[in-house]
Amino acid sequence: MAEHPPQAVNFAAASKAALLDPQLRGNFRRAMDGLMSKRAVQFADAKEWHDMRALAASVRLRTLAKLPELLETLEANCTRNGIQVHWASTTAEANAIVLGIMKRVDAKLAVKGKSMVTEEMHLNAFLEQHGIEALEADLGEYIVQLDGTMPSHIIMPAIHLNTKQIAHLFKRKIKEAESIEDAAYLTDLARRILRKKFMTADVGMSGVNAAVAETGTLCLIENEGNGRMCTTVPPVHIAFMGLEKVVEHLEDVPPVISLLPRSATGQPITTYVNMITSPRKEGELDGPREIHLVILDNGRSSVYADPELRDTLRCIRCGACMNHCPVYTKVGGHAYEAPYPGPIGKILVPQMEGLAKRGEMPHACTMCNACVEICPVRIPIVEIMGRLRVEAVRPGDAVKDAGAQASKAEAMVWKGWAAMNASPTAYKIATMAMSKLGNAAPTGLPLLKEWTSVRAKPRFASRTLHDLAREKGIPDV
Amino acid sequence: MSDARSAILAKLRTNRDAHPVTPPPSDTTVLAEKRWAPEERLPRIRRLMEAVHTEFLEATEADWSVVVREFLVREGAATLLYAPATPDGATLASAFPPSPPRGEGRGEGNLTLVPYDRPVEAFKERLFEGIDAGLTSTLGAIAETGSLILWPSVEEPRLLSLVPHIHVALLRADALYDTFWQAMRDNRWAEGMPTNALLISGPSKTADIEQTLAYGVHGPKRLIVVVIR
Amino acid sequence: MTTATAPQPTPPRPSKVYFFGTCLVDLFYPEAGMAGMELLKAQGLTVVFPQGQSCCGQPAYNSGYRDEALKVARAQLDLFPEDLPIVVPSGSCAGMMRKHWPHLFHGEPDEAKAVNVSSRVWELTQFLVQVLDVRLEDKGEPMRVTWHASCHAQREMGVVEEPKALLRQLANVELVELKREKECCGFGGTFAVRHPEISAAMVGDKVADIEQTGARRVVSGDCGCLLNINGALEGGRKPVQGQHIAQFLKERLHG
Numbered sequence: 015m016a017e018h019p020p021q022a023v024n025f026a027a028a029s030k031a032a033l034l035d036p037q038l039r040g041n042f043r044r045a046m047d048g049l050m051s052k053r054a055v056q057f058a059d060a061k062e063w064h065d066m067r068a069l070a071a072s073v074r075l076r077t078l079a080k081l082p083e084l085l086e087t088l089e090a091n092c093t094r095n096g097i098q099v100h101w102a103s104t105t106a107e108a109n110a111i112v113l114g115i116m117k118r119v120d121a122k123l124a125v126k127g128k129s130m131v132t133e134e135m136h137l138n139a140f141l142e143q144h145g146i147e148a149l150e151a152d153l154g155e156y157i158v159q160l161d162g163t164m165p166s167h168i169i170m171p172a173i174h175l176n177t178k179q180i181a182h183l184f185k186r187k188i189k190e191a192e193s194i195e196d197a198a199y200l201t202d203l204a205r206r207i208l209r210k211k212f213m214t215a216d217v218g219m220s221g222v223n224a225a226v227a228e229t230g231t232l233c234l235i236e237n238e239g240n241g242r243m244c245t246t247v248p249p250v251h252i253a254f255m256g257l258e259k260v261v262e263h264l265e266d267v268p269p270v271i272s273l274l275p276r277s278a279t280g281q282p283i284t285t286y287v288n289m290i291t292s293p294r295k296e297g298e299l300d301g302p303r304e305i306h307l308v309i310l311d312n313g314r315s316s317v318y319a320d321p322e323l324r325d326t327l328r329c330i331r332c333g334a335c336m337n338h339c340p341v342y343t344k345v346g347g348h349a350y351e352a353p354y355p356g357p358i359g360k361i362l363v364p365q366m367e368g369l370a371k372r373g374e375m376p377h378a379c380t381m382c383n384a385c386v387e388i389c390p391v392r393i394p395i396v397e398i399m400g401r402l403r404v405e406a407v408r409p410g411d412a413v414k415d416a417g418a419q420a421s422k423a424e425a426m427v428w429k430g431w432a433a434m435n436a437s438p439t440a441y442k443i444a445t446m447a448m449s450k451l452g453n454a455a456p457t458g459l460p461l462l463k464e465w466t467s468v469r470a471k472p473r474f475a476s477r478t479l480h481d482l483a484r485e486k487g488i489p490d491v
Numbered sequence: 492m493s494d495a496r497s498a499i500l501a502k503l504r505t506n507r508d509a510h511p512v513t514p515p516p517s518d519t520t521v522l523a524e525k526r527w528a529p530e531e532r533l534p535r536i537r538r539l540m541e542a543v544h545t546e547f548l549e550a551t552e553a554d555w556s557v558v559v560r561e562f563l564v565r566e567g568a569a570t571l572l573y574a575p576a577t578p579d580g581a582t583l584a585s586a587f588p589p590s591p592p593r594g595e596g597r598g599e600g601n602l603t604l605v606p607y608d609r610p611v612e613a614f615k616e617r618l619f620e621g622i623d624a625g626l627t628s629t630l631g632a633i634a635e636t637g638s639l640i641l642w643p644s645v646e647e648p649r650l651l652s653l654v655p656h657i658h659v660a661l662l663r664a665d666a667l668y669d670t671f672w673q674a675m676r677d678n679r680w681a682e683g684m685p686t687n688a689l690l691i692s693g694p695s696k697t698a699d700i701e702q703t704l705a706y707g708v709h710g711p712k713r714l715i716v717v718v719i720r
Numbered sequence: 721m722t723t724a725t726a727p728q729p730t731p732p733r734p735s736k737v738y739f740f741g742t743c744l745v746d747l748f749y750p751e752a753g754m755a756g757m758e759l760l761k762a763q764g765l766t767v768v769f770p771q772g773q774s775c776c777g778q779p780a781y782n783s784g785y786r787d788e789a790l791k792v793a794r795a796q797l798d799l800f801p802e803d804l805p806i807v808v809p810s811g812s813c814a815g816m817m818r819k820h821w822p823h824l825f826h827g828e829p830d831e832a833k834a835v836n837v838s839s840r841v842w843e844l845t846q847f848l849v850q851v852l853d854v855r856l857e858d859k860g861e862p863m864r865v866t867w868h869a870s871c872h873a874q875r876e877m878g879v880v881e882e883p884k885a886l887l888r889q890l891a892n893v894e895l896v897e898l899k900r901e902k903e904c905c906g907f908g909g910t911f912a913v914r915h916p917e918i919s920a921a922m923v924g925d926k927v928a929d930i931e932q933t934g935a936r937r938v939v940s941g942d943c944g945c946l947l948n949i950n951g952a953l954e955g956g957r958k959p960v961q962g963q964h965i966a967q968f969l970k971e972r973l974h975g
Contacts, residue, residue: 239710
């Protein structure tokens, strides 16, 4: 198969469009402000937050320490329980596995609970190409699917739309919809439509929030009940997990599923914590007769190679980093054009898809550390961001397409900058020149042009601090 | 796809062994310290669950079946799905005279008791379109988060607590835990998990439309907890 | 891996300190640097300003050019030979030196020296409050101000309350806090020129927040933020002005 050089994704251009949409900006600002304050209420007890976070981080680090062994144990216990385990190195392999199952059971309709892994796989589009309908059942995902777009947030997929926009969308796409701009009405309408689908679907699909190696249990958390529908009503259930989602013990689950919803939406727990350990057993009256677990790599085993970048895999997908990211809250999720937006996306997606395509993502960040402050498993997101910036300009094999952004001109600029700042004499001459001549620089110069597009020109002082300190007789040693 | 399996595991092993991780010990003191006085647990559970629209009824072992029946009749429910082979199911049935309004099972007033006694495949349409309420037992509740613990079984199927519009759950007031963690440790869950275990902390809800809370999106619209003292 | 560095153990009150002015102060806000040194001198301290200093290396470090950052950081190491605190009028540059230098110099022959210098770094307001426990006498006219917290002061240096405590000591100054004090202003070094539109949206939100306080002055401890916020205030012809906290405090003490 011929490899085409990947096209770089232009975050700057996509974000520009988002910034020009006042509706969108308002939607995000309101939503994220609300989520941040609700989260803060959950973690009012600083000691509890500190200790829970340390515990959850230790659970995730233990997963990373024993990852291959835990995956083997998980597989053995799932298999013993009657869950069929499949491994996929790539999203194409994962899609092929799903298609194989769907064809074997002659499935025409799959209902889906939320699964970010299937977003990585572009599974819905793939199944559609094979004449199989994959219907998103999480209300937010359902809305986004009706709209023909992508989730703009991993926890709240339709957060970019307001009630009015959703009412219009329903009116356009659903026969029986009336023009009622009311969340309760729209929710009830979706309930009526989707219940029929749950009843008749051939296959149910879901993600996994944590897979317990010790017992072979798949844990899913949700509020709506669509996850339970998808994993209980259809005769076949296919669950998807990234290979990092395994935890060692059942007792590792409580800290993770406590911090996840508290961080994500500020609720103490989700309405449902659904723990699935086997398909329908002899004598049981409901539940799927087959459960398949698809374990996907898709670049994760490479992320795992580097001791610094590896921490990316601690993530429990709570999305709190998005809610707190000042860039995300301005541009929204779609601007990233990636399955995972926001801070976690900026470190995960470039590692999965490579720096040629995603080299700009780690730069879409002011390094403010708001995400690091609230990450419930203490991922050093900004340090990883900094490291990816290094990899983007330094050829090597730590990250896919490392060095893809290397530019001779940029490297020269930084070499020059270093030469100027590493020699007191050069620094003195350079700063003197800037003090004297800097203000005469035309605003059309690169960088200055971008700066002054929205700001007044910065003014160089006529004398530097070095000058003033010398004049005032401040001692040098 | 065993190729993928061995390739993935080999790569993980090589990469891990090149840079092993030493995780810090998992200190669960913070979980162990989440304690409430026994008399505080139920009020806390009630407060947390009521905050997400759960409703509570008070009853005794002697009268809960009547309390449930009267409540559902009052609310205009026409059908109550239950698990006939459980002790609670037997108790419930005893509160309904065997003369059904529609010639099926047992009934009282306009409320018919419907047993969940056959595989869902033989029953799907009725389950989804003809049932108002479902009654289940619980293994207790959790004070920290206000959550019911359910272990569906051969006798008490999974969909009883999911498909009917009203879920009625029986909670014995002596089966209260401080935390989820404590419940799973005290009962040694890790030694044997059932097909499906659940925590349920309220009726189905969503905030996917502009963060406006709406109840009853896919699962039950109402959750009624009957506290039995 | 935590956000802020561990809290500094408070050393005994020194009689002498080093001052690291930072390149932005040097070029754009030298008066803020002078004011910082004067505040320290007013506390009876001898202040040393090594003339060989330039930059902490952060611009290159955050742009992916670690070798260049190392070269520049290394050029600063010999400027602080005595075992004295190094006071920096910037949370961001202090954060670079305190938090990132040990990482940057890891495995280098001069790692021990870098770690030693790094461990002596203090952000100015943190030093004034924690080490010097200053008491300020306000001689200025009544005025309302607001405080802009820099991200790195808050999250790398753990400096949140100190500057506000200083402002609250001023009898005639009313401090009205921002609604979103913790939110980034959108400077982010090269971010502001790589993503000027997003940066503009961020500083736009910040300016709106500043305006709703009704303050005529926004005080901050970082000149990167000030360049950005002042640029936006001036570009938008707003009657509010941003000022470095050292300069603001100095003005208040002189009346």
